[in-house]
Every structure is written in C-alpha cells, then in structure tokens.
Amino acid sequence: xxxxxxxxxxxxxxxxxxxxxxxxxxxxxxxxxxxxxxxxxxxxxxxxxxxxxxxxxxxxxxxxxxxxxxxxxxxxxxxxxxxxxxxxxxxxxxxxxxxxxxxxxxxxxxxxxxxxxxxxxxxxxxxxxxxxxxxxxxxxxxxxxxxxxxxxxxxxxxxxxxxxxxxxxxxxxxxxxxxxxxxxxxxxxxxxxxxxxxxxxxxxxxxxxxxxxxxxxxxxxxxxxxx
Amino acid sequence: xxxxxxxxxxxxxxxxxxxxxxxxxxxxxxxxxxxxxxxxxxxxxxxxxxxxxxxxxxxxxxxxxxxxxxxxxxxxxxxxxxxxxxxxxxxxxxxxxxxxxxxxxxxxxxxxxxxxxxxxxxxxxxxxxxxxxxxxxxxxxxxxxxxxxxxxxxxxxxxxxxxxxxxxxxxxxxxxxxxxxxxxxxxxxxxxxxxxxxxxxxxxxxxxxxxxxxxxxxxxxxxxxxxxxxxxxxxxxxxxxxxxxxxxxxxxxxxxxxxxxxx
Numbered sequence: 401x402x403x404x405x406x407x408x409x410x411x412x413x414x415x416x417x418x419x420x421x422x423x424x425x426x427x428x429x430x431x432x433x434x435x436x437x438x439x440x441x442x443x444x445x446x447x448x449x450x451x452x453x454x455x456x457x458x459x460x461x462x463x464x465x466x467x468x469x470x471x472x473x474x475x476x477x478x479x480x481x482x483x484x485x486x487x488x489x490x491x492x493x494x495x496x497x498x499x500x501x502x503x504x505x506x507x508x509x510x511x512x513x514x515x516x517x518x519x520x521x522x523x524x525x526x527x528x529x530x531x532x533x534x535x536x537x538x539x540x541x542x543x544x545x546x547x548x549x550x551x552x553x554x555x556x557x558x559x560x561x562x563x564x565x566x567x568x569x570x571x572x573x574x575x576x577x578x579x580x581x582x583x584x585x586x587x588x589x590x591x592x593x594x595x596x597x598x599x600x601x602x603x604x605x606x607x608x609x610x611x612x613x614x615x616x617x618x619x620x621x622x623x624x625x626x627x
Numbered sequence: 628x629x630x631x632x633x634x635x636x637x638x639x640x641x642x643x644x645x646x647x648x649x650x651x652x653x654x655x656x657x658x659x660x661x662x663x664x665x666x667x668x669x670x671x672x673x674x675x676x677x678x679x680x681x682x683x684x685x686x687x688x689x690x691x692x693x694x695x696x697x698x699x700x701x702x703x704x705x706x707x708x709x710x711x712x713x714x715x716x717x718x719x720x721x722x723x724x725x726x727x728x729x730x731x732x733x734x735x736x737x738x739x740x741x742x743x744x745x746x747x748x749x750x751x752x753x754x755x756x757x758x759x760x761x762x763x764x765x766x767x768x769x770x771x772x773x774x775x776x777x778x779x780x781x782x783x784x785x786x787x788x789x790x791x792x793x794x795x796x797x798x799x800x801x802x803x804x805x806x807x808x809x810x811x812x813x814x815x816x817x818x819x820x821x822x823x824x825x826x827x828x829x830x831x832x833x834x835x836x837x838x839x840x841x842x843x844x845x846x847x848x849x850x851x852x853x854x855x856x857x858x859x860x861x862x863x864x865x866x867x868x869x870x871x872x873x874x875x876x877x878x879x880x881x882x883x884x885x886x887x888x889x890x
Contacts, residue, residue: 526735534803535751540754549741
C-alpha cells in the first residue's frame with residue numbers, strides 16, 4: 401500500500417533501526433534535561449551577580465555572558481572535551497557525555513542568565529519592599545517572592561532557549577556522544593540512505609520539542625495561578 | 628520650630644514611654660548629574676506607645692521618606708532613629724528583627740502577586756516566624772475574618788479590588804503582631820468607594836491602642852483618629868499639635884496654605 405513511499409523513504413529500514421533511534425531520543429532527553437537544570441541554576445547565579453551592587457561581582461558575570469555568547473558552541477564543546485585536564489576529584493578526564501553536558505550547560509547558562517536577569521527586572525520593586533517590611537531577609541525575599549515571579553514572567557523565553565538547547569545537543573555527536581543525531585548518522589554510514597537517516601533524526605527532534613512544549617504548557621497552567 | 632520634649636537621648640530601654648525617637652535626621656537623594664533633593668532636613672520627633680501620629684504635608688515634604696526611614700527601608704544620612712529600643716541607624720542593628728515588630732502598609736499594597744490572600748499572610752509567618760503551617764493558616768484565617776475578607780482567602784491579589792487588597796495587606800502586617808504600624812498613603816490609590824472600609828479598619832486599630840504613624844491626605848481620618856498631627860514642609864516638621872487645634876487654627880503660614888488648598 402505504501403510501496404511507492406519506499407523509494408523516497410524506506411520506513412522498513414528505519415524500523416530496523418527503531419531501537420537505535422529510541423536510545424538516541426532517550427539520550428537527547430537526558431542530556432537536555434540535565435543541561436537545562438544546570439543552566440538554570442548557573443544562570444540564576446550569574447543573573448544575580450550581574451544585578452549585584454558590587455562591581456567585583458558584576459564584572460566577571462558580564463565577561464562570562466559575553467564570552468560564551470560571542471564564541472561558537474562548537475568551539476566550546478571541543479575546548480571542554482579535548483582541553484580540560486584530569487579532574488582532581490574524579491581522578492580522570494571527563495568522558496564525552498560528561499564533557500558534552502558540561503559544555504552545553506555552561507553555554508546555555510549564559511543565555512539563561514540574561515533571560516532570568518530580565519525576569520528579575522520585571523518584578524516590581526514594591527514586591528521586595530513588601531517582603532522586607534514583614535522582616536524577610538534578602539535571601540528569603542529572593543527565594544519566596546522575587547524569583548518565583550521572575551521565573552513565571554520569564555517562562556516563554558526560557559522555553560524558547562530550551563528548544564535551542566535541545567537542538568544544540570545534536571552537536572555532541574561530533575565528540576562521539578551517542579544521541580538522536582548519532583542514530584541518524586549510524587543509519588547513514590551503514591546504508592547510505594540520507595532521507596531515512598536525517599528525516600528520521602529531524603522527526604525525532606520535532607517530537608521531543610512537541611512533548612517539551614506540551615509539558616511546559618501543562619505545567620504553566622497548573623502552577624501559573626492568577627498572576 | 629519646636630523641638631520635641633527632650634528626654635535622655637541614650638534611653639533605649641524597652642520600658643521607655645516613647646516607642647519611636649527620631650533625632651535630627653537628614654536625608655538627601657542624589658540623582659544623575661549632581662541633582663540633589665533634600666528629603667529630610669533635620670527632623671526630630673517622638674511617638675509614644677499607643678499614640679496615633681498623623682504626618683501631613685505637601686507631596687515632596689518628606690513625610691513618606693520619614694515614614695520609610697522608621698523601619699530602615701530608607702537609610703538616612705545622619706541623625707538617629709530608635710524604634711522600640713533598637714537603633715535603626717546603627718549598621719549593626721538587625722533590621723529584619725525590627726521589621727517583624729514594625730508593620731508597614733503601602734500605597735500600592737505590595738501584596739505578593741503570585742500568592743493568594745491567605746498565602747500572603749501565611750508566607751511571612753512560616754518563613755520569618757517559623758510558625759507551623761497549621762497554626763499560620765489558622766491565624767491567617769482569623770486575620771482575614773477580622774478585616775472582613777474571610778470569603779476571599781483563595782483569591783489572588785489581581786482578583787481583589789484595591790480596597791480589599793489593602794485590607795489583606797493590613798491583615799498581613801497584623802498577623803505578625805507588630806508593636807507599631809506605619810501607613811504610607813494607604814488610601815491614595817483606592818477607588819473612592821473602597822476608601823471607607825480601609826479607614827474604618829485603621830480607626831478600629833487606633834481604638835484598640837495600636838501605635839500608628841500615618842501619612843495621609845484624609846483630613847477626616849486625621850480629625851477622627853489622630854492623637855497628634857505633625858505638619859512637614861521641606862524636610863522638616865514645622866508644626867505639631869493636637870488635631871482640634873491644628874485644623875482650627877494652624878500657626879505656621881505653610882500649614883495655613885496647605886489647609887486652604889485641601890479643604
């Protein structure tokens with residue numbers, strides 16, 4: 401019935417590689433999730449440093465953001481993977497997965513920092529004053545009043561940056577991290593069938609993106625309140 | 628300008644009759660290009676326990692700055708402010724501990740927008756006072772009932788009218804069981820029909836003996852509830868007295884002009 405399709409896109413061959421792609425998707429999701437969480441934590445710290453009154457805190461944060469936004473992710477991945485020496489606590493060098501996740505996290509954190517900084521800026525001054533006036537410390541004010549609202553306001557750009565992160569993770573295939581892109585590359589090198597290899601990889605990324613979007617919409621509706 | 632009755636300036640004992648002492652406080656706001664605005668130019672004032680002091684004056688006369696300096700929200704340049712035995716102007720003073728005992732209500736409510744009315748009250752109790760969740764909830768419900776909003780516990784600030792939000796803000800402060808309440812033009816941003824409810828609540832508090840410092844343009848409230856008026860102009864208290872005397876026969880030219888404008 402779909403025989404005509406076999407010339408353009410041989411889904412039977414793709415079916416043979418189903419477990420390869422499934423493993424690739426699992427890895428992409430894992431890499432993206434870990435990198436996202438790390439980037440949000442690191443990015444929040446950088447954002448707070450950039451808003452600090454102390455120049456000694458602001459200055460390094462600005463250098464960090466601009467240096468990472470101004471150089472290619474590909475270069476950063478190579479630098480982290482090939483350039484990092486043995487990690488003292490680990491007693492060995494980072495493997496390709498660890499190095500890849502580190503590079504992605506550090507890179508994405510620069511963008512997240514700017515998004516979160518804008519989010520914090522969008523919370524009216526009075527919110528912090530209200531919190532301080534009932535005796536909350538600076539930290540409690542940030543933790544319970546300012547940051548929750550900052551993240552709620554910044555959710556749309558954070559989702560956009562997460563979409564970029566998911567797609568950027570395909571670059572890790574060049575340091576031999578096995579993920580969705582690598583699955584397509586394997587099919588390509590085994591059979592030399594570019595449509596089957598790359599259209600499938602593309603479809604997998606699109607599916608991951610769609611699920612991410614669905615989850616974030618659901619979460620936003622659940623957590624959004626009436627702000 | 629009359630100085631407040633001088634007591635020993637080092638008196639910081641909790642037994643002191645005066646809960647607030649402001650001594651010769653100066654504050655200048657510095658803007659861009661050496662732009663300077665003198666907000667407080669040597670203010671001295673005392674507030675006794677249980678007293679309701681109403682600060683009057685034109686906008687820009689320094690009354691809000693004075694109020695905000697009482698809980699350290701605004702740092703002053705020089706002078707001394709002692710509230711309930713704590714020196715607000717001393718850098719070593721734990722301002723957070725002070726603010727637990729000095730409630731403040733703002734013109735724009737400053738309710739936490741991401742929290743319901745109930746959560747606005749329970750959050751400070753749980754975070755600052757370490758009250759148990761259950762106890763915080765019960766106290767918050769009592770406070771909401773007290774300000775007439777028992778049915779609105781689950782509403783977010785954006786779902787409440789200005790007057791309702793302001794009553795929640797007052798409830799949030801009261802839940803901390805403050806010794807002093809500061810009110811900063813709390814009815815200025817309200818629709819006229821919701822002002823009454825907020826003022827009535829404030830008068831009730833005054834009637835219960837709460838120490839209050841109130842910046843307001845509500846002359847009716849000042850006449851009914853104030854024990855004493857302090858009239859400010861250009862960063863100084865230029866006249867002080869009981870409401871009857873002040874409104875009937877203001878002494879200073881500035882106060883006379885001010886009353887002519889608003890009455």
